[in-house]
Amino acid sequence: MANNEKFSFTKAERKKAKLKLNLNGASGSGKTYSALVLASSLGKKIAVIDTENESASLYANEFNFDTLPLRPPYSPDRFIGAITAAFNMGYEVLILDSASHEWVGSGGCLEINDEAAKRFKGNTWSAWSETTPKHRKFIDAILQTDMHIITTTRAKTETAIGEKGKIIKLGMKAEQRDGYEYELTVSLDMLHENKLAVPTKDRTKIFSPEGEVITRETGQKLLAWLNDGRSQEQALQDSFNEALNRIASTNDIAELGIIYTPFKGTDCEAEIASACRNRKSAILSTQGHA
Template sequence: MTVFFKKAERKNAKLRLALAGPTGAGKTLGALLIAKGMGGKVAVVDTENSSAELYADVMDFDSANLQPPYSPDKFIAAIQAAENAGYTTVILDSITHEWSGVGGCLEMVDALGKGKFKGNTWGAWSEITPKHRKFIDAMLHSSINVIVTMRSKMDTVQVDAGGGKKKVEKLGLKSEQRDGIEYEFTTVLDITHGDNYAVATKDRTGLFIQPEQITEQTGVKLAQWLSSGSADSTINGNQFLELEQLMTEAGIDIDKYCAKRKLNSLQDVRQQVFEETCASIRRIIEQKAQANQQSEQQLQNEHEALLESEYQKALQAIQSAQAAADLQYPAEYFKGTKYEQTILNACQAKSDMEGWSA
């Protein structure tokens, strides 16, 4: 194995922050307070019927109301509009709608599955997953700070309570978005209902070791971390080799991948997105493996159905055979199949009945 060494470097980064919590936990207010502490022009993409405007007294910000259908393309367009307008931070409130809202990914899959793909939801996902991935990429590679909110609900599971009884145990809050969405952000904060405390479920900044209430100071310290230089160093040689191997296995065109993200090479991939990038590629590999397995199973089923059909035809042909020579083809055709012995028995019975055996 070749090991690469390169000069250590320090760069600055843009914020990729997710605030998750149940309805009424204070996600929108928390996002605004953080954006205020970070400074600059703030844009809010509001999917909650202008609810963000209730906090217009907290800070100056511009708002755009996003209406259904909440397709990934609409969120991508909103991010690009905020970038083009020169905003420092864009708040997407909330990206739950992109997943489970009216016209979101789940509804798009349902519609395609019932229509174009005739009940095959796997086929529908093959069209919708790339659209969702483009939305994720638009956030990750945005030139401005991105803060998102996500609704969450209590996740529960039934466990054995003994004596043949079951009981429900709470596992914690689960975001209403695609599984694994937390891997896409630098920091994910769960906001508790009632006391509005933020608890880090993922944090690459090291700033949220203890739960805390979100204030403007939260944004201030995030801005300081982002500009400290340590936030955006690039991957090392071993990570480069790991990423290259994964991309090759996934069938990703590395040159196109780098060109799309304005990278000179994979060595320019940032440390802070390395784990998330690898996790995303592994999901692609798993999905391809599942698709191949499903395709092989479908071919096997089709082969079995064809063989069964030919078997039924062969039985009829044996019954109507006019000479012993007519029995040679079915006997040869089914050699080595599960129907071989049955066909041979049928041929022998026909020969005995017609007196051909002698």
């Protein structure tokens, strides 16, 4: 039987984009300063949501920006409200310093989940069914709000025990939900000893794998790349490939839902959903609940 549905094709074009970037590092690694350097090249009207005891204001003599000191509780809803307010007030660039508080801070997602677990008689897996959608809305606010957004995250050093009990440094783990860096355009680790920014994810291909000091020229290069844009098809393909890698490596059933959500309604939805189901079965089997 013939399909009477009409399809319309339009000429593919490269789209301008808004930067979504994270700077991850220990205290004193230069996250806040570097964020302000980048922001100054991306736009003139800059806002900072400051959860770090107004540390950004220490640079008020060098950069022109407005600030919102955000106090506890650090719930996803309050961050979303602040992001929305910044957009409605016409800011071109928003710095969220830091996004770690939404996850590990007082009133953040981990505390929210602990409270939810009490209603589920200590079952934290069931509690995440309530907490994860709240966190997902926070991520969506960052990704979907039409302005440049730079976030920072606090880092802690991951280690392992090697041969003869030697402690081996594995890298810097952000104090945010696992996989946070995969959501963004660029994610950089800030090295404390030399203030170099080392890319852990870089769709722009601008940053040296060995790391570099962030300057205003860095921001100008990012802005040029954003204004040049890229095809939506290529962007979706990149996200699809990243999602498959994340699905294959995660042992967190709740994270599978986070990975799946952005693909709802896309051509990739069926494949992502199938991969998530298969991975969920494998996780449950490993846990002995299959």
